[in-house]
Amino acid sequence: MIKLHDLQFIPFITENEIVAAIDKMSDRLNKDLSDKNPLFIGVLNGAFMFVSEVLKRFQFDCEISFVKLASYKGTKTTNEIQELIGLEDNISGRTVVVLEDIVDTGNTIALLDKMLKDKDCKEVKVATLFFKPEAYTKQIKIDYYGIEIPNKFIVGYGLDYDGLGRNLTDVYQLKSSNMTNLVLFGPPGAGKGTQAE
Ligand code: 5GP
Numbered sequence: 001m002i003k004l005h006d007l008q009f010i011p012f013i014t015e016n017e018i019v020a021a022i023d024k025m026s027d028r029l030n031k032d033l034s035d036k037n038p039l040f041i042g043v044l045n046g047a048f049m050f051v052s053e054v055l056k057r058f059q060f061d062c063e064i065s066f067v068k069l070a071s072y073k074g075t076k077t078t079n080e081i082q083e084l085i086g087l088e089d090n091i092s093g094r095t096v097v098v099l100e101d102i103v104d105t106g107n108t109i110a111l112l113d114k115m116l117k118d119k120d121c122k123e124v125k126v127a128t129l130f131f132k133p134e135a136y137t138k139q140i141k142i143d144y145y146g147i148e149i150p151n152k153f154i155v156g157y158g159l160d161y162d163g164l165g166r167n168l169t170d171v172y173q174l175k176s177s178n179m180t181n182l183v184l185f186g187p188p189g190a191g192k193g194t195q196a197e
């Protein structure tokens, strides 16, 4: 068990399991995108480890860029996602692959999909290391995902709890005895609709 700030987390997914999932996904990316010269777009901060592992495995021409998004979830109103570092590349006509650490509600992916299509790219594909199908509220197809997880808050392998935990190589899950506090007091980044990075 580990403690980050005020919360306890228990081991959930090992680095070996993560690497195996990335290997599998990368095989598919190599098959599908060999002649597309894809532009990979990593979503900061959470995707940095995943991006580097995918890129190391992609064997054909490709480019990489990053966006940084932050979401502010009010307690009573709808979600608003702000672009902190935007897209500078000319993506017109390109095959773009969005690389996300985790898809939760899908708000971030939906916004990015729209931003990219507005810039006239040829196709947008989504590749995410983790996917929470129970939390997902959008129609956009998740073309590639590494590991499906239940709707619980995780940290490690790039994902944080309030800034901590990104450097952990294994993934940890919020210990359920913390859950009562989360539901009652709702600290940042907990539960459904957690913060985008
Ligand atoms: P969505 O917009 O799909 O609801 O959420 C996407 C973003 O929320 C992710 O990129 C990630 O930054 C954050 N997020 C969602 N679920 C989790 C989680 O279980 N743990 C952490 N650390 N961040 C999460």
Ligand code: MG
Residues within 6 Å of the ligand: 043, 044, 045, 046, 047, 100, 101, 102, 196, 197
């Ligand atoms: Mg993210």
Ligand code: MG
Residues within 6 Å of the ligand: 159, 160, 161, 162, 189, 195, 196, 197
């Ligand atoms: Mg976060």
